[in-house]
Amino acid sequence: MPARKSLEELQCSVANTAELVGDQWTVLILRDAFLGIKRFDDFQRDLGIARNVLADRLARLVQAGILDTRPYQDRPPRHEYLLTEKGKDLLDVLVAFRRWGDKWNAPDDRFIRPLRHLECGEIMEGVMCCNHCGQPLDHRNVRVEPSLAPVSR
């Protein structure tokens, strides 16, 4: 039987991302951040999350460079949480979660909040496309090529 590998050894950026966003509260905090929520009490009120859990998840997101803090009040000192470029770049992940969830796992149609693309003005869904030809990807037309270094497979 092969030795058990740690997740880090698997050297996989898919798993690395899952590690960061693979926590439900984290995903809900990120959703709220994309909706414009910035302050601890506003996250807390919106999510009804325990304050210690919220503080823990915000600290992890700051440590991962996904959120950054900015002071907005001196006495008492208070700061708000803003998405960094690295954080804003998670939009694709959240849109992909949402599209799949709405299609296969939606709790109730009435709770779906439509997305509007401000560039074309339409209500839309995100679709993952090839950055070369612009066509939508499909499991039948994507092939994973060998890596440049020998890996454990």
Added chain:
Amino acid sequence: MPARKSLEELQCSVANTAELVGDQWTVLILRDAFLGIKRFDDFQRDLGIARNVLADRLARLVQAGILDTRPYQDRPPRHEYLLTEKGKDLLDVLVAFRRWGDKWNAPDDRFIRPLRHLECGEIMEGVMCCNHCGQPLDHRNVRVEPSLAPVSR
């Protein structure tokens, strides 16, 4: 202080998806399934995962309708695990994980396995686009509209 809400009460398909794929072993199993791995021992060998953990994650994926089982041997009875349509539809999520992870969190360039789009033949990255106009999405040009029903915000 508002009552703590359960994640289910938050009625959010983003969080529902995170619940399903927000486990690192699950994501690695899905990655392997997209790479064509089907059998228990092959998943086990590739991931070096403990057999009880693998059995648990596979059972959850079958229960969620993401993998389906198909017998391939009678004596002793053995079955393999295949992605369902619901499972294949997670390609966008894995491509989004991967793109973000490669960009912001890649362990080592040598371990990145390029993706080829068989339709245009190019090595590519996935990019999330609007299904109406085909343009790439960006946090500045996506707006979340109110849901049809009153929600808790």
